[in-house]
Amino acid sequence: MIDLLFEPFGYNYMTKAIWVSALVGAVCAFLSCYLILKGWALMGDALAHSVVPGVALAYMLALPYAIGAFAAGFVAALGITGLRRITRLREDAVIGLVFTTLFAVGLLIVSINPTSVNVQSIILGNILAISDEDVTQVVIIAAASLAILGFRWKDLMLTFFDESHARTVGLDPWRMYIMFFVLLSACAVAALQTVGAVLVVAMVVTPGATAYLLTDRFGVMIWLAMTIGAVTSALGAYVSYFLDGATGGLIVVFQTLVFLAAFVFAPKHGRLAARRAGRKTAEATP
Amino acid sequence: MTGQVLDLASTVSPGRAAAPAQQRVSPSINVDRITVSYANGVPAIRDVSFTLGASTICALVGVNGSGKSTLFKTLMGFLTPLMGEVRIAGRPVDKALKRGLVAYVPQSEEVDWNFPVLVGDVVMMGRYGHMNFLRIPGKADRMAVDAALERVGMSEFRKSQIGELSGGQKKRVFLARALAQGSEIILLDEPFTGVDVKTESAIMDLLRSLRDDGRLMLVSTHNLGSIPDFCDQVVIINKTVLAYGPTETTFTEANLAEAFGGVLRHVHLGGAELHADADRRRVTVLTDDERPLVLYGERDHEKLVKPDRGETD
Ligand SMILES: Nc1ncnc2c1ncn2[C@@H]1O[C@H](COP(=O)(O)OP(=O)(O)OP(=O)(O)O)[C@@H](O)[C@H]1O
Numbered sequence: 001m002i003d004l005l006f007e008p009f010g011y012n013y014m015t016k017a018i019w020v021s022a023l024v025g026a027v028c029a030f031l032s033c034y035l036i037l038k039g040w041a042l043m044g045d046a047l048a049h050s051v052v053p054g055v056a057l058a059y060m061l062a063l064p065y066a067i068g069a070f071a072a073g074f075v076a077a078l079g080i081t082g083l084r085r086i087t088r089l090r091e092d093a094v095i096g097l098v099f100t101t102l103f104a105v106g107l108l109i110v111s112i113n114p115t116s117v118n119v120q121s122i123i124l125g126n127i128l129a130i131s132d133e134d135v136t137q138v139v140i141i142a143a144a145s146l147a148i149l150g151f152r153w154k155d156l157m158l159t160f161f162d163e164s165h166a167r168t169v170g171l172d173p174w175r176m177y178i179m180f181f182v183l184l185s186a187c188a189v190a191a192l193q194t195v196g197a198v199l200v201v202a203m204v205v206t207p208g209a210t211a212y213l214l215t216d217r218f219g220v221m222i223w224l225a226m227t228i229g230a231v232t233s234a235l236g237a238y239v240s241y242f243l244d245g246a247t248g249g250l251i252v253v254f255q256t257l258v259f260l261a262a263f264v265f266a267p268k269h270g271r272l273a274a275r276r277a278g279r280k281t282a283e284a285t286p
Numbered sequence: 287m288t289g290q291v292l293d294l295a296s297t298v299s300p301g302r303a304a305a306p307a308q309q310r311v312s313p314s315i316n317v318d319r320i321t322v323s324y325a326n327g328v329p330a331i332r333d334v335s336f337t338l339g340a341s342t343i344c345a346l347v348g349v350n351g352s353g354k355s356t357l358f359k360t361l362m363g364f365l366t367p368l369m370g371e372v373r374i375a376g377r378p379v380d381k382a383l384k385r386g387l388v389a390y391v392p393q394s395e396e397v398d399w400n401f402p403v404l405v406g407d408v409v410m411m412g413r414y415g416h417m418n419f420l421r422i423p424g425k426a427d428r429m430a431v432d433a434a435l436e437r438v439g440m441s442e443f444r445k446s447q448i449g450e451l452s453g454g455q456k457k458r459v460f461l462a463r464a465l466a467q468g469s470e471i472i473l474l475d476e477p478f479t480g481v482d483v484k485t486e487s488a489i490m491d492l493l494r495s496l497r498d499d500g501r502l503m504l505v506s507t508h509n510l511g512s513i514p515d516f517c518d519q520v521v522i523i524n525k526t527v528l529a530y531g532p533t534e535t536t537f538t539e540a541n542l543a544e545a546f547g548g549v550l551r552h553v554h555l556g557g558a559e560l561h562a563d564a565d566r567r568r569v570t571v572l573t574d575d576e577r578p579l580v581l582y583g584e585r586d587h588e589k590l591v592k593p594d595r596g597e598t599d
Pocket residue numbers: 324325326330348349350351352353354355356357
């Protein structure tokens with residue numbers, strides 16, 4: 001029995017999949033804290049889908065796929081924020097417009113060049129078969145993002161909370177947003193490998209949403225989200241060994257389970273706590 | 287609680303007390319013939335000019351859509367004038383902001399009250415400009431936050447999430463942040479909306495004490511009645527500056543009538559109706575929002591009636 005539980009660790013590809021997933025899960029979770037507070041959850045989804053043409057092009061030109069993906073993600077982020085600024089369209093419309101366009105272009109490129117890339121692995125992810133080269137790319141992206149976030153998380157928080165005040169302490173909100181979108185595109189690229197383009201949105205939304213229910217302090221929220229992201233991702237990769245199922249699907253299912261638990265049992269903002277508080281006030285005022 | 291609020295004005299300003307080494311810059315705002323427009327290209331304000339110096343509380347009044355918030359956004363560098371120039375303490379806007387010379391107290395609608403930050407965290411944000419780039423608070427920062435919270439009477443709420451406060455308490459938290467920041471210039475967009483009379487007069491006391499300390503405050507408000515109470519300068523705008531100068535000479539019925547047109551509730555209790563003698567003096571009540579402005583005297587020579595607190599000068 002115990003032997004069976006440890007079996008995955010006997011395989012190099014499994015241990016690699018587990019820790020790479022955990023790393024990616026943690027970085028995405030960090031970013032999710034910002035995204036959900038700004039009502040930009042769909043932006044993560046948009047970026048992940050927009051990345052597809054970049055990947056396809058990169059394969060066609062024999063460049064590292066991360067470069068193509070990153071460029072496409074950045075174009076999408078700039079396109080979305082730029083259009084938002086100069087038109088009166090709402091955010092969701094702009095996001096929908098930009099990301100479907102890029103996704104369509106991506107599919108088109110792939111269909112014209114059928115051999116150029118395995119679309120399946122971009123859209124659904126394939127962490128168990130990740131190449132060493134891709135591991136290096138993912139680790140570099142994740143480590144760099146974590147380092148930048150570690151240094152600038154407070155400035156980003158300030159910008160997201162109160163742009164005007166951010167200006168008065170000498171920050172440039174526009175620059176901070178660009179930095180954030182660069183990080184987000186980079187992490188969307190990293191997450192492609194683990195959960196695939198379709199499920200990246202869960203990685204950059206669910207952990208933050210869960211942590212939000214558990215605390216009233218942003219710093220604590222980040223730690224909680226990262227823990228949730230890392231643990232569920234590692235667990236998803238681990239369990240996929242036994243179920244022989246899609247890693248991405250498992251990771252997201254685990255994240256949702258944690259979210260549901262928090263939704264019901266969270267000490268202050270959970271449903272049970274709310275009901276308890278309600279009952280208490282009802283008793284106090286007969 | 288309120289008793290505590292009412293003597294806010296007595297202590298020294300916390301932001302600066304904590305950073306005595308910082309050299310004081312003499313505050314000023316110099317707006318020179320600016321025209322500002324949004325993306326649609328239509329100018330929201332045209333040819334606006336005024337100058338404000340140290341030890342001033344200036345009211346910014348005008349109808350909805352007259353450009354008050356636009357002016358604030360320009361002073362905060364969110365909008366760049368198409369024409370003209372803004373200088374803050376003799377510097378371009380960006381430079382002044384970089385040096386932390388300006389603090390901003392936002393309108394309640396601008397703040398995301400669901401953001402997971404505690405009252406203490408928000409006030410600490412006022413200190414970011416004083417910290418190194420990792421933003422790790424030192425002893426001076428913590429002291430400034432304590433003092434600022436104490437001064438607005440919000441110490442006991444330090445650990446509350448900001449959304450759990452009442453409207454007036456929320457205002458005081460952001461005021462405390464501006465205090466902790468210790469800036470020479472403070473911009474306040476509608477600080478009195480949703481605030482009860484006691485808190486309102488506490489805030490006015492606080493602003494007066496900051497003025498006595500040499501600072502410059504620009505306050506947009508619809509609360510015309512309280513302006514003579516605490517503002518020594520007034521800028522009246524409607525797309526452009528209609529009048530500006532000392533409250534006594536600028537804040538007149540004629541100017542206000544021009545600015546507000548039919549918008550203002552305007553009640554005359556005229557000479558003959560009011561008394562059966564030849565006394566031609568009359569009472570005029572102008573009101574845009576909660577507190578009415580009361581003028582009394584002969585037509586065109588009406589004087590401001592300052593409600594109970596006459597000692598603004
Ligand atoms: N984002 C925007 N895009 C285009 N026009 C705008 C925008 N914001 C404001 N305006 C226009 O600029 C003018 C000035 O608006 P502003 O918000 O400065 O008024 P205000 O004096 O602050 O009004 P209020 O008393 O309602 O707060 C208005 O005519 C308004 O229609």
